[in-house]
Structure formats: structure tokens, C-alpha cells
Amino acid sequence: MDHSVHNKLVSFIWNIADDCLRDVYVRGKYRDVILPMVVLRRLDTLLEPTKQAVLDEVKFQKEDMNATELDDEPLKAASGQVFYNVSKWTLKSLFSTATNNQQILLANFEEYLNGYSDNVKEIIERFELFSKIRHMAGKDVLLDVLEKFVSPYINLTPNPVEDPDGNKLPALTNLGMGYVFEELIRKFNEENNEEAGEHFTPREVIELMTHLVFDPIKDDLPLTITVYDPACGSGGMLTESQNFIEEKYPASNRDIYLYGKEINDETYAICKSDMMIKGNNPENIKVGSTLSTDEFATDRFDFMLSTRHTVKAGSLIKVTLLMVKILLIQDFPFN
CATH class of the missing domain: 3.40.50.150 (Vaccinia Virus protein VP39)
Known part of the structure; x- marks a missing residue:
């Protein structure tokens, strides 16, 4: 990823805080929402291509195998990752089916978070993400934040895509993802007068x-x-x-x-x-x-x-x- 693309992506994510979180959080708390949402969106993009395969495996285990508890390893194999999500939702589908009813969106969002494998649930817990989305839903900004993170004008996926205007958005490699994290952390720390x-x-x-x-x-x-x-x-x-x-x-x-x-x-x-x-x-x-x-x-x-x-x-x-x-x-x- 070249510096111009990197800076544009960081700037877009940084502006989500000012666009959506002003008056909902004090500026020093913006990072508490933005960083976990970046992590969540990146994990979500990695699971999107194999979503149906995971749902098929869940159906197989429940209906054909009469499983009372899901077997992790076949689900990981189906997802192609060391983690998975067994809910029907992705962040894009949460947004595309949302109405102005924040409480319905919140319920669907919580179902989505609860669908993750235990290793991701621990990350969600450490970020205290459930309390964050409940707070945003209570302030009527959860849908706005979600819209920004699934915007077709930024690419947090590992594959190149085109935006609605036909502009090519390069793939975000794992190394590039690391740079995005670090730059966001640096900017948030400077904002909070931290090192x-x-x-x-x-x-x-x-x-x-x-x-x-x-x-x-x-x-x-x-x-x-x-x-x-x-x-x-x-x-x-x-x-x-x-x-x-x-x-x-x-x-x-x-x-x-x-x-x-x-x-x-x-x-x-x-x-x-x-x-x-x-x-x-x-x-x-x-x-x-x-x-x-x-x-x-x-x-x-x-x-x-x-x-x-x-x-x-x-x-x-x-x-x-x-x-x-x-x-x-x-x-x-x-x-």
C-alpha cells in the first residue's frame, strides 16, 4: 500500500469519529469505538467469501448430525480462517436490512457478535464492544457508524475492489492493516496528549x-x-x-x-x-x-x-x- 492510499484510508476512518461520535463521546473516548470497529470490520471482510459455507456446515451439524454443540474444527475449515461466525449476519447485511429502529438494529448486531467463535468473543469482551454498541444505539448513532464502516468508498478487505464511481481501491494487506492500526493509535494518542x-x-x-x-x-x-x-x-x-x-x-x-x-x-x-x-x-x-x-x-x-x-x-x-x-x-x- 502506498502512502497516499494509506493516508486516505486513515483519514476516512479518523473522520468517522467527528462525523458520528461528536456529542456522543468526549474526544478522548473516540478511540474506544473506532479501534474495535476497525478490527471487527476487518474480521468481517475475511469471513464474507465463505459465509454460506459456514452456514451450510452449521445446518449439517444441527440437522444431519443432531449436534447439541457445534464442532469448532469443521467450522474453521469452512471459513478458511482460525475463527468463524455462525450468525446469518454480516456487517453489510446488518446495514442493508436496517430501519430507523435502533433497537432492532441493536438486537441484530448483538446476535451477530454472539455468533463469533470463542476466540473472537474474547476480543469483543476485551474491547467492551457490547456496551459500546448499546450506548451508540441509545444515542441513535449506531446505524450511522455502521454505514461508514461498510462504505463502498473504503476498502478494508484483502482484495482490490472498485468504488461506485469506478475508482480502483487497492487490497489492504495484513501488513497494511497493521500500519492503519498504528497510525490511528498514534493520532488518537496525540489527540489525548499521550505518547x-x-x-x-x-x-x-x-x-x-x-x-x-x-x-x-x-x-x-x-x-x-x-x-x-x-x-x-x-x-x-x-x-x-x-x-x-x-x-x-x-x-x-x-x-x-x-x-x-x-x-x-x-x-x-x-x-x-x-x-x-x-x-x-x-x-x-x-x-x-x-x-x-x-x-x-x-x-x-x-x-x-x-x-x-x-x-x-x-x-x-x-x-x-x-x-x-x-x-x-x-x-x-x-x-
């Missing part, structure tokens, strides 16, 4: 770190690699490490597994949804403080990359920790 780096590490810093870590051992990278970030934020360090290895040192039979933990519910939800979108295992991302509880205490990782942020004397001091532990490569020069 942008509180929630994500700038890409140029991550790029430098990945060069420092992986370049010296480029000829000895194993075919199975595990990367861990104990304070993973929105997941940029993990996904950029994977992108760096795959793009700079490709190997057709290499597997890269990402692990992380994040204490902030919002950034945890963004990170976990990002793992889903990119086909990584979302169960490898945990919520909570690494210092308090370590779910990975029995695991060993090939690489650990992390940044931490410390506030001192009113200023933010970023301390970049490069901690690399090589378990599979015995001749690493720093052993």
Missing part, C-alpha cells in the same frame, strides 16, 4: 532491532523458529520479526511461531486479532502481566525481542532491550 510509543514501537525501531538480531546469524537460521515478546503491545515486534525473516531470508519449508503477552486489554485485543488475520495461532498470545504470571514458564524460545517504556521525571524514556537466546544454534558467536 504514541506507549502502545506501539515505531517501525523503524523494530526494523533496526530485527537487523541487529537476525543479520549476524542469517546463514544459520533454523527452519523452525520461535519468537517471544513478553510485553507485546499490539504485536508489531512479533509480526515484523516474522515479515523480516520471510522476506529477507526466505525458506519454503520454514515455520515461524509467535508468542507474546500484553497487560493492556485494548492492545491485547488488537494483537490477538492481528494474529488471527495473519494466520498465526492467536492462542499463543496471553493477557496479563508477565512479571506476575508467566504462562510460558515451561517453554523455551529461540529469540526474545521486546521494548519497555519507563516514565521518569515526567518524560517517557524508551529502553530497548535486545535479549536473544539461541537454543538450536550452538555456534552462535556470542555464546
Whole structure:
């Protein structure tokens, strides 16, 4: 995605807040609605092509197999993703069938959210999305927000499309989606007089770190690699490490597994949804403080990359920790 397209998309999403949420939320709370809706719309677009296949699988399990509980794995296979939605709704169909009755829309929207697989329901819970849509319905703006996010003039799908005027809208890759998240977070943080780096590490810093870590051992990278970030934020360090290895040192039979933990519910939800979108295992991302509880205490990782942020004397001091532990490569020069 080039910068002009990226900036246009971010600007469109940013303006949704001013167009729809003014007087409904204070400006500092706009991000609480916009970020989860961006996540939801992206997940929704990934499921649209296989919606009927999932509904057919649900019907098969209930009617032919007499199942009282749905089997996850066939539903994931039908959706082509590591998540699914068994409701009849998509965000587009919610909008296209909506009337001015916000309570009917709210009921349908809640049915849609409840149709997601458990891994997405956890993200929805962390974002407190049910309370957000109820508040918007009560203020008569839920339909307006929904209309903006399904607008044919923006493309949050992984495929190129044309808008109603015949203009081509390029596909939004997973990497592009990450840039959109980060730019929105940066803008919201600036609006709230917060440090942008509180929630994500700038890409140029991550790029430098990945060069420092992986370049010296480029000829000895194993075919199975595990990367861990104990304070993973929105997941940029993990996904950029994977992108760096795959793009700079490709190997057709290499597997890269990402692990992380994040204490902030919002950034945890963004990170976990990002793992889903990119086909990584979302169960490898945990919520909570690494210092308090370590779910990975029995695991060993090939690489650990992390940044931490410390506030001192009113200023933010970023301390970049490069901690690399090589378990599979015995001749690493720093052993």
C-alpha cells in the first residue's frame, strides 16, 4: 500500500469519529469505538467469501448430525480462517436490512457478535464492544457508524475492489492493516496528549532491532523458529520479526511461531486479532502481566525481542532491550 492510499484510508476512518461520535463521546473516548470497529470490520471482510459455507456446515451439524454443540474444527475449515461466525449476519447485511429502529438494529448486531467463535468473543469482551454498541444505539448513532464502516468508498478487505464511481481501491494487506492500526493509535494518542510509543514501537525501531538480531546469524537460521515478546503491545515486534525473516531470508519449508503477552486489554485485543488475520495461532498470545504470571514458564524460545517504556521525571524514556537466546544454534558467536 502506498502512502497516499494509506493516508486516505486513515483519514476516512479518523473522520468517522467527528462525523458520528461528536456529542456522543468526549474526544478522548473516540478511540474506544473506532479501534474495535476497525478490527471487527476487518474480521468481517475475511469471513464474507465463505459465509454460506459456514452456514451450510452449521445446518449439517444441527440437522444431519443432531449436534447439541457445534464442532469448532469443521467450522474453521469452512471459513478458511482460525475463527468463524455462525450468525446469518454480516456487517453489510446488518446495514442493508436496517430501519430507523435502533433497537432492532441493536438486537441484530448483538446476535451477530454472539455468533463469533470463542476466540473472537474474547476480543469483543476485551474491547467492551457490547456496551459500546448499546450506548451508540441509545444515542441513535449506531446505524450511522455502521454505514461508514461498510462504505463502498473504503476498502478494508484483502482484495482490490472498485468504488461506485469506478475508482480502483487497492487490497489492504495484513501488513497494511497493521500500519492503519498504528497510525490511528498514534493520532488518537496525540489527540489525548499521550505518547504514541506507549502502545506501539515505531517501525523503524523494530526494523533496526530485527537487523541487529537476525543479520549476524542469517546463514544459520533454523527452519523452525520461535519468537517471544513478553510485553507485546499490539504485536508489531512479533509480526515484523516474522515479515523480516520471510522476506529477507526466505525458506519454503520454514515455520515461524509467535508468542507474546500484553497487560493492556485494548492492545491485547488488537494483537490477538492481528494474529488471527495473519494466520498465526492467536492462542499463543496471553493477557496479563508477565512479571506476575508467566504462562510460558515451561517453554523455551529461540529469540526474545521486546521494548519497555519507563516514565521518569515526567518524560517517557524508551529502553530497548535486545535479549536473544539461541537454543538450536550452538555456534552462535556470542555464546
